[in-house]
Amino acid sequence: MKLVNNDLINHGNEYRFTWAAIIAALCLILPGFIVGGVVAFLYKSFLESIGIGSSHWIFFLEWIDKVVLMGFPSMMHGAIGGGLTIIVTSKIFKYANMSIVRYTTSAIFILMLIVASVYAFFFIPFDEILINDLTKATIETIGVIVGLFYFQTNESSTSN
8 A cells, every 4th residue: 555645745846956957957068078079089080090081082972071070970979968968967956857958958059059150150251161160060069959858867756
């Protein structure tokens, strides 16, 4: 016989400290980016060591090299950073609403990307390096969003 209903004990306390979890997620993204950057660097170094990236004599292969050497590492960088962020944040703040944390962190990163892109288009000379940097930043932001939403955490802290 169940004497205590867990839903009644935690009623009203299920979504505590969501605001603090958002701030923590924004701070914890930096260590996640460091880990993701190391993994992306190792991936890119491995591919360059086996000769991928040296086939610039055919346009189609050059495009594939850009995707493999710039796109995948940038996506990994962001996804690992976002995934580690949401995992650690959900362990620290067990009663925070992680859905709100995910959406708010994603919105802040998208806003930062838009502001940086607008600034770059109006105040930085336009060249191929700028296009590559903005492309990498966009792919990393998509990676952060994928990492934040892919790694599911236990939303309900009341288990029977």
